[in-house]
Amino acid sequence: MNEQPVPSIIEAIRQTVAERLQELDGVVGLRRSSEGVAPHVFQQGDDLSELEIVPRYPLTTVVSRLHKSFPEIRLGIVARGCDERAFVEMAKRNQIDPDRLFILGIACTAEEAEECHCAAPFPKHLVVGKPVAPGSPNPVVAEYDNTPLAKRNAFWRRQFAKCIKCYGCRNICPECFCEDCAMEDPAWVEPGLLAPPFPVFHLIRAMHMASRCVACRQCDLTCPAHIPLTVLYDLMRRDMEATLGYIPGEDIKAPPPLSVTLNEAPLLVNTGHMD
C-alpha cells in the first residue's frame, strides 16, 4: 500500500497548482472523486482539495494526448521524478511539446523511493517537498552478474510462462506510444501463442525500451501476473549507461544514442570493432 503523503506536501502542491492555473490552460494531476483516484486535468475553478498525488499514473501520456488534440494548449503537470524523466524522453520523440508543458515537481517520500528502488526520487524542477536519498538498488539486479546463464534462463522462463499477453506493460508505459506495436507484428511474435514466445516477445520490448525506460515501474505495478519486468529493464538501463553513457530522462538535449552516429554519441566500451 502507498503511504499517505505528508499533509503539508499535498497542501503545498494544491496551492502551487492554484497559482499556476492563473496562467495555464490546465494542470494534469490526480483527482479523488467518490469513484476513486484517476488522472484529471484541473482547470480554473476546479476544487483543488480533490487533487491527490497517489497512486502513480503515467500522467505524461495524458499530456501527450492533450498536446496532440489541442496544438495551442499550455499545460502544467504535477510530476514526480519519473514523470519528469518520462516527459524528457517523450519530448525528444515529439510526443510532448516542451514549450507548452510546465513541470510542477514533487519529491517522493523515502518509503516510496525504497519501494521503487528509485535512483532519482525527485524531479529537477522540484517545487514541493525535499529530495530524499535514492532507494537501495534492486537486489536481484545487484546479484545478476553472479547468476549463471542457465539459472537466469530458468528464472525468466518461469516468470514469462505466467504472461497472459495483456500488453498492460506496454499500454501503461509512458514511453510506448507507437501506432503499431512490434509485439503485435506477426513477423516477430507469432499470433495465438500463450504464453507468448520466449524470449522474443519480452526482448523486443526491452530493446525498444533501451534508450527510453525511465524506471517509473508502471509496468511492474500493472502486470496481472506479477512478472518483475523492472529487473529486466533495470539491467538494460545499467548496460545502456555503461555502453553509451545514456540515462533516459536525464538530459533533454542528449539525442537518443542508438539513432545517432558515433561522433554524436560514442561507444564507451571497447567491443573490438572500432578499427
Next chain:
Amino acid sequence: MDYKNVLTTCVYCGCGCGLYLEVLDGRVIGVWPAKTHEITDGKLCIKGWNIDGFIYHEDRLKTPLIRKDGHLVEASWDEALSLVAEKLGTIKAESGPDSIAFLSSAKGTNEENYLLQKLSRAVIGTNNVDHCARL
C-alpha cells in the same frame, strides 16, 4: 477541453474489473486501469485494456436487424421486439417452454441478467438459462 475519467466495469467477462474510460470532449479515447479499485488494483487483461475498441467500431450494430427475403434489414426496436415476442409465443405454443433457451451476457449488468432469468422462468416458464461467462 473537457477531460475526464469515468469509472465503469469491464463488460467482457464475469470478473467485472474496474476501469476508467478516458473521455475527451465527449469521446472515449482510452482506458486506464483503476488503481484505487479494491479488487482489480490497477490490473487488467487484454480485453479490459481494449474495452473501448467496440464503442466506435464501424461493425457495431446500432439498430436491430430483421432478415427479410434472405437479407438483414435495419428495423425499429418496436418492430423487432414484437417479432421476437410473436415468434417466441408461437414456438412456446407449438413445442412447449423447454424448447426455448436464454443465453445471457457479461455485457449486461447484474440487474439486466436478473431480468433475463426472470423472463425465462416466469414469463416463458423454462429453466434453460445460461451465461457466456460460464461457457
Next chain:
Amino acid sequence: MAVEEFEPRIVAFMCNWCTYAGADNAGVARLESPANILPIRVMCSGRISPELVLRTFREGADGVLVMGCHLGDCHYSSGNHRTIKRIPLLKSLLGFAGINPERLQLEWVSAAEGPRFTQVTKAFVERVRTLGPLSEEVAA
C-alpha cells in the same frame, strides 16, 4: 545409432557492399568457408534490427553473425555506427535472458578481406560448436 557431431546452423547477415563482396572475394580466391554459414544479404548492417536477430534465433539458428563494413568504410557513411551500438546491447539482453551472448557476433569484413571472411566465419562456427545447440541451452 552413432552420435553425429553437432553442426551449428549460423545465419550471417552481410552488407551488400563490404562483407558480401568479401565473401565473393573469398570464393574467387578459392578459400573454403564453412557450410554452416547461411548467408543473407542486406544493403547495410544498419538494416539488421534487433527483431530480425531475435526472429532468427526463434527460427532455430544456433548463432547469428552480423557483418558489415569497417568503421569509416560504410557505403552509407554511418549506417554501421548504429550496428556497432545496437549489437552490444542486444548481446547484453540475450545474456539477461540466459542465452549465451556469444551466439551473437558482430564482425567487420571489407570487400578486399576474403581471407578474413573465412577466418572469422570458421572461428565463429567453432565457437558455437562448443556452445552446443541453442535448443539445449534455452530448454535447460
Next chain:
Amino acid sequence: MMDAGRHPNITLMTYSEVEEVSGYIGQFKVKVRQRPRYVDMDLCTGCGACVEACVFKKGVPNEFDEGLSRRKGVYIPMNGQGVPMKAVIDEDACLFLHRGKCVKKCMDACPTNAIDFDQKERLVDLEVGSIVVATGFDKFDAARLSAYSWGKSPNIIDGLQFERLSSATGPTKGEILTAEGNKPSRVAIIHCVGSRDENANRYCSRVCCMYALKHAHLVRDKTGAEVFEFYMDIRAFGKGYEEFYERVQEEGVYFVRGRGAEIVVLENGKLQIKAEDTTLGIPVAIDVDMAILATAMEPQTDADHVAALFGLSRSADGFFQEAHPKLRPFHTNTDGVFLAGTCQSPKDVPDTVAHANAAAAEALVILDRGEVLISPTTAMVVEERCVGCGDCVLVCPYSAISLLNSKAHLNSALCKGCGTCVATCPSGAIEALHFTDQQIVAEIEGVLAWQ
C-alpha cells in the same frame, strides 16, 4: 584555367568558401561565403600598378613561391599569373586593413579606381544541379619525420620549392641556386618522404617518382651538378614515363636504391645523406649542397569538414571515397556530387585532367538529361503507422527523412536504401523496398530449413 575564367557559362568565385549544402541531385542549395577582395573585379585590369605602389616593402612570405620570396599586401596571385588575373588585398598583410594606418598609395596608383576598402563579406545562395568537389591535396609536412632535418638548413627543400626555384617566374628567375646563392655541385633527391612509410602514409603518392626524375634532369641540365636519387622503386607507370626514366639515367644521374634514412647538417653547412644502398648491400653517406625531398600528397587538413558538408565518405587514407574503385571512380555515394583530382587520391597531371573531365562530363549529363535514375531499393514510409517520433530523421545518413505534420516524410531521391531507419523505427512504419522484413524473414526461414 584561363579558359574556365573566360567561359561565359562559368562563374569563378574566388576567395569563397562553401558554407552549407542542402537539397539533392538536380536541386542543391549551396550557401557560399565570399570574402572581400577589396578590389572591384570588374574595374581591375590586372596592370599591377597597385602592387608597385604598395609601401609595405618588407611584405610577407609568398605562398606561391613556397615561402622562398616575399610579396606585398596587395598582389596578383601566382606571381601575376593567377586566374582571374586581378589584384587582391590580403587583410592580414595590408597595412591599412591590418594596422589601420597606411597612406594607401595603391588607391592613387590604380588607373581605374578599382581599390575599394569598404567591401564586405557576403553570403551568396546558389541553386545548382550537380557539384564537383575538386579541393585538391595538401603537401606532406617533412617536419613530421625528424630524420630529414627539415628546417635545419635552408638547402633542404621540398619538390614544390624546387619547382619555384627552377621556374622563370620564381624567386631566382629560374636559376637553381643554394640559399647562399651558389650553383650547387652535388644535389640529393630523396623519394618517398611521407609516402610508403608506416610512420606517415602507407600509400604511394604516385607523382613523386616522376617529378623527382624531372628535377634530376633539370639540375643536370641547368647546373651540371652531380645528382643522387635515393629511391626504393621507380614507379614510371605512365605513357612515356619509363622512356624518360631511361633518359635521365643516361644523363648521368646516380640512382641509389635505398630509402634516404637521414640528413645530417654538417658544420660546414653541407648536408650528409645517409642511406643503405640495397643493391650493394652497404650503408652510404654522401655529402651534398642541396637536398630535395619528394614529399607525399596528403588529404587536405579540413577534409573531414568538407566531407561532412557534401555528405562524402573518406577512405582509410583520408582521401574522399569514390563510389566504386573501378567502375565509379569519380562518383560519390551522394548522387549529383562528383570528385575531381587529388581530393580523391594522389594523381599526376594527366590523370587529374582525365578524372576532372570525366566528373565535369557526368555533372553535365545530369543537367542535360533533366531527370535522374534512382535505385528502387529505397525506404518507404507507411504513414498510418508513423507516430512521428523522429528517430528515423536522426538516423538517416542522407537527411532524406524529415517530419511533415508529425509524420515521417521520405524523399526517395535522397534515400540510398541502407535500411537503417527501417531497423530503427519502433513502430514498423518504414519498409525497405526489396528488403522488407517479410522478405528477410522468408529468407531466414528458407536458409534454416537446412537440417
